[in-house]
Amino acid sequence: MIEFKMPSLGADMEDGTLIEWKKKPGDTVKRGDIIAEVETQKGLIEIEIFDEGIIDKFLIQEGTKVPVGAVMALLQPSGVSLETKKEKEPAPLQPTEEKTIKSTPISTAETRKIKVSPLARRIAEENHINLESVAGTGPDGAITKENVDHEIAKIEKIEPEKINAPAVAIRSAIAAAMSKSNSEIPHYYLEKKIDFTKALAWLQEANSQRSIKKRLLPVVLLIKATARSLSDFPDLNAIWENGLQQKKDINIGFVVSLTTGGIIVPAIHHTNLKSVDEIMETLNDIIPRARAFKLRSSELTDSTITLTSVGENGADVVYGIIYPPQVAIVGFGTISEQPFAEKGMLGIRSVVKATLAGDHRATDGLIGSRFLAAINNYLQNPDSL
Amino acid sequence: MKEDEIKKTLFQLLKKIAPETEPSELQDDDNIRETLNIDSFDALQFIVVLDDKLGIEIPERDYGKTTTLKLLLSYIKNAIEKQKS
Numbered sequence: 481m482i483e484f485k486m487p488s489l490g491a492d493m494e495d496g497t498l499i500e501w502k503k504k505p506g507d508t509v510k511r512g513d514i515i516a517e518v519e520t521q522k523g524l525i526e527i528e529i530f531d532e533g534i535i536d537k538f539l540i541q542e543g544t545k546v547p548v549g550a551v552m553a554l555l556q557p558s559g560v561s562l563e564t565k566k567e568k569e570p571a572p573l574q575p576t577e578e579k580t581i582k583s584t585p586i587s588t589a590e591t592r593k594i595k596v597s598p599l600a601r602r603i604a605e606e607n608h609i610n611l612e613s614v615a616g617t618g619p620d621g622a623i624t625k626e627n628v629d630h631e632i633a634k635i636e637k638i639e640p641e642k643i644n645a646p647a648v649a650i651r652s653a654i655a656a657a658m659s660k661s662n663s664e665i666p667h668y669y670l671e672k673k674i675d676f677t678k679a680l681a682w683l684q685e686a687n688s689q690r691s692i693k694k695r696l697l698p699v700v701l702l703i704k705a706t707a708r709s710l711s712d713f714p715d716l717n718a719i720w721e722n723g724l725q726q727k728k729d730i731n732i733g734f735v736v737s738l739t740t741g742g743i744i745v746p747a748i749h750h751t752n753l754k755s756v757d758e759i760m761e762t763l764n765d766i767i768p769r770a771r772a773f774k775l776r777s778s779e780l781t782d783s784t785i786t787l788t789s790v791g792e793n794g795a796d797v798v799y800g801i802i803y804p805p806q807v808a809i810v811g812f813g814t815i816s817e818q819p820f821a822e823k824g825m826l827g828i829r830s831v832v833k834a835t836l837a838g839d840h841r842a843t844d845g846l847i848g849s850r851f852l853a854a855i856n857n858y859l860q861n862p863d864s865l
Numbered sequence: 866m867k868e869d870e871i872k873k874t875l876f877q878l879l880k881k882i883a884p885e886t887e888p889s890e891l892q893d894d895d896n897i898r899e900t901l902n903i904d905s906f907d908a909l910q911f912i913v914v915l916d917d918k919l920g921i922e923i924p925e926r927d928y929g930k931t932t933t934l935k936l937l938l939s940y941i942k943n944a945i946e947k948q949k950s
Contacts, residue, residue, distance in 0.1 A: 739885050763906065791905050
């Protein structure tokens with residue numbers, strides 16, 4: 481029997497709430513199928529399955545908060561008949577918590593000591609109010625209905641903060657990951673000024689031959705050049721877990737800013753195998769979904785390196801913080817016109833500053849420096865991208 | 866199409882692109898992207914919906930002629946007139 485477990489969608493994730501099963505027992509599933517929707521700090525995520533088989537049983541009910549690694553469903557491997565199964569099955573998990581909002585339990589032993597009117601006690605219980613925190617103004621300091629109503633009103637005043645709940649959750653996810661990175665990863669930083677004039681000219685020509693919907697953004701060339709360079713320097717396309725582990729696939733995590741604040745970093749799968757048009761198509765797909773908190777689990781977990789681009793009219797340089805367990809983050813500042821000296825001549829060129837933050841446990845500055853030089857070389861030959 | 870109608874359509878399209886902003890509060894000379902905090906990806910989406918809705922295709926070389934509300938309105942009016950003639 482194959483166990484389908486709650487996946488970890490980031491170093492900071494401890495649990496997720498199962499919102500909906502997208503399949504039913506008896507359904508045949510294959511690798512990449514969406515089996516469930518799970519609410520996490522990063523929004524409502526479609527969870528993919530990485531095994532093939534027939535769904536035998538769901539162990540978790542919709543609406544249940546489930547810790548990472550807990551078995552959620554059992555599958556019969558492909559080719560095994562449902563009738564012939566006689567394997568030991570784990571006991572279904574009990575829901576760990578029905579709701580994410582924690583209520584303060586009311587201890588009857590303690591409330592017995594508190595003077596409270598029956599009506600006030602009932603209202604308090606219905607609204608999960610801890611009577612110990614309520615000041616009584618009735619006879620002998622007894623708690624009245626008015627006192628409890630006042631306490632409820634105080635809590636409701638705090639409620640508007642919940643409207644901002646996704647932004648708060650994203651903030652805390654970023655805080656956890658970045659704090660971990662800063663305390664564990666010894667970063668080194670490198671910077672390279674790149675003449676982007678040829679790349680922009682190439683882009684202008686390419687876009688003049690495309691319909692509006694197919695137009696390319698400059699960042700696509702930066703992504704492609706990074707992917708090509710990673711093929712040359714595989715130590716940067718890796719994770720650090722008990723040593724350096726190179727990753728076979730090049731999946732660049734692209735930083736998307738959310739309009740409500742915060743960032744999400746979906747993966748562009750197999751970036752090196754995609755053409756510039758395919759990379760643009762992927763951006764057209766994942767950026768709106770990232771902003772709507774509607775990503776797939778593989779898009780949140782498969783990045784092998786991160787790329788952040790400031791965009792137009794922003795800062796000239798960006799120095800990233802590595803997303804663990806990755807070992808590098810590439811940054812591109814705003815593209816702007818700058819005085820640029822070359823072959824004894826001074827001219828005005830479109831320039832972009834590329835940076836690399838590398839994990840010094842995994843690589844040294846020499847590799848990083850060659851990597852940035854490779855990005856520059858690819859961008860000087862946009863036809864080769 | 867009258868200027869008021871074009872303006873109304875523009876505000877509707879901008880609201881779709883930047884839902885958390887209030888495009889109707891844009892002043893004539895405000896830089897649209899900077900005021901509404903529209904990044905290059907969303908700016909391209911705006912050009913796409915402008916083409917879908919009004920049938921006006923803004924070439925890349927003309928992006929600089931459409932930065933403010935006043936400039937964009939005048940660009941669209943010209944484009945509509947050219948289509949008529």
